[in-house]
Amino acid sequence: MKRIYVVGTADTKGEELAFLADAITATGATVVRVDVGTRAATVPVDVSAEDVAGHHPDGSPAVLGIDDRGTAVAAMAIAFARFAQSRADIAGMIGIGGGGGTSIITSGMRTLPLGLPKIMVSTLASGDTAPYVDVSDIIMMPSVTDMAGLNRLSRVVLHNAAQAISGMAANPAPPPDGKPALGLTMFGVTTPCVTAIADELRSTYDCMVFHATGTGGRAMEKLADSGMLSGVIDITTTEVCDLLFGGVLPATEDRFGAIARTGLPYVGSVGALDMVNFWAPPTIPERYRGRLFYEHNPNVTLMRTTPQECRAIGEWIGERLGRCEGPVSFLIPEKGVSALDIEGGAFFDPEADAALFEAIERTIKPNATRRVTRLPLHINDPEFAKAAVAAFLDIASK
Numbered sequence: 001m002k003r004i005y006v007v008g009t010a011d012t013k014g015e016e017l018a019f020l021a022d023a024i025t026a027t028g029a030t031v032v033r034v035d036v037g038t039r040a041a042t043v044p045v046d047v048s049a050e051d052v053a054g055h056h057p058d059g060s061p062a063v064l065g066i067d068d069r070g071t072a073v074a075a076m077a078i079a080f081a082r083f084a085q086s087r088a089d090i091a092g093m094i095g096i097g098g099g100g101g102t103s104i105i106t107s108g109m110r111t112l113p114l115g116l117p118k119i120m121v122s123t124l125a126s127g128d129t130a131p132y133v134d135v136s137d138i139i140m141m142p143s144v145t146d147m148a149g150l151n152r153l154s155r156v157v158l159h160n161a162a163q164a165i166s167g168m169a170a171n172p173a174p175p176p177d178g179k180p181a182l183g184l185t186m187f188g189v190t191t192p193c194v195t196a197i198a199d200e201l202r203s204t205y206d207c208m209v210f211h212a213t214g215t216g217g218r219a220m221e222k223l224a225d226s227g228m229l230s231g232v233i234d235i236t237t238t239e240v241c242d243l244l245f246g247g248v249l250p251a252t253e254d255r256f257g258a259i260a261r262t263g264l265p266y267v268g269s270v271g272a273l274d275m276v277n278f279w280a281p282p283t284i285p286e287r288y289r290g291r292l293f294y295e296h297n298p299n300v301t302l303m304r305t306t307p308q309e310c311r312a313i314g315e316w317i318g319e320r321l322g323r324c325e326g327p328v329s330f331l332i333p334e335k336g337v338s339a340l341d342i343e344g345g346a347f348f349d350p351e352a353d354a355a356l357f358e359a360i361e362r363t364i365k366p367n368a369t370r371r372v373t374r375l376p377l378h379i380n381d382p383e384f385a386k387a388a389v390a391a392f393l394d395i396a397s398k
Helices: 014-025 049-053 069-086 099-109 152-170 188-201 215-225 239-245 257-262 307-321 350-363 382-396
Strands: 003-008 031-035 090-097 118-122 139-142 181-186 206-211 231-234 266-268 275-278 293-297 300-304 328-333 370-375
Touching: 003 014, 003 099, 003 152, 014 031, 014 090, 014 152, 031 049, 049 069, 069 099, 090 099, 090 152, 099 118, 118 152, 139 152, 181 188, 181 215, 188 206, 188 382, 206 215, 215 231, 215 257, 231 382, 239 275, 239 307, 257 307, 266 307, 266 382, 307 350, 328 350, 328 382, 350 370, 370 382
Parallel strands: 003 031, 003 090, 090 118, 118 139, 181 206, 181 231, 231 266, 266 328, 328 370
Antiparallel strands: 275 300, 293 300
16 A cells, blocks of 8 residues: 655654644545654654664664764665665655755655655755755745744645645556657757657657756656666767866766666767856856857856867767667767857867767777767758657667
């Protein structure tokens, strides 16, 4: 039987935890009260902190009985993430917490499948939630008042949260239409290409387009690791530029890792590798003063990558794709990699592109399953999109 997990630190938020669990039970749902506190619980729970802490790789002594609160919270977060992964009966998860509790509980929520209901009622929900949500679908709900005992407002907030998680758990989304899912990456400067690819494949694939802003690439790879994708058309690999050269929309070191781990059919390209992203001009690092910039909008400034940088980018990508044992087809548009990198465009630089293309070809180590194809086209030419579709259908059919 699937149940709603109600999670909190029962040592400091016991009253709120009990109220929330009772409110969910009143809707007819079955709940599991989980304590992730590091001191003695003040209310009854179904899963004790000792039980959760036992999921830590070094056992419960690594979590409980530690004088330093920061160390204890970090250890409990590790334990709760492993605990959440071990449960097969979660219909939804709701947590309550301040700074420590939010950190612990969301660490577990992020391990749960996308689509499974997750609500975090937190004192931090009106600030920067990126460290807690990351690329998951956690709903952060502001508690408004601190959680230091129930009051007339916190009762309303927790009641509403109870209704929300109960409704989501009781009425799950209908299953997908049966089409296999395909991940694609897009930026404004590669939109014509990716839109044409998606239009061509949408009748047979559920095309999921991700904005290549760092989180977009990570979200796509999380889906790949979760077994939710049947293939990837990674036209826009620009996040690597920001990772290597200090841009504001970076990939992580694990970019392309999911492709290597899963062996999914993969078509890649060099979309927007001509640019590093920064915010408004005053925010650009001093070391880049005097470089070639393009104002994408008042808040986003693009910096053209140099031949030396392009060589490093190409080597980074090629070395990682060279580790892939699944089918890889990498397409190189010789006439430009973005809407700005076109003859007469602001970022047109054949020398930089040549360095990029050579580095990828050299380091990807083409073989029977990894192919690199040069095309005398611009990345946004309709014929390039057709070539990407043909390459994907070819490797996906094998």
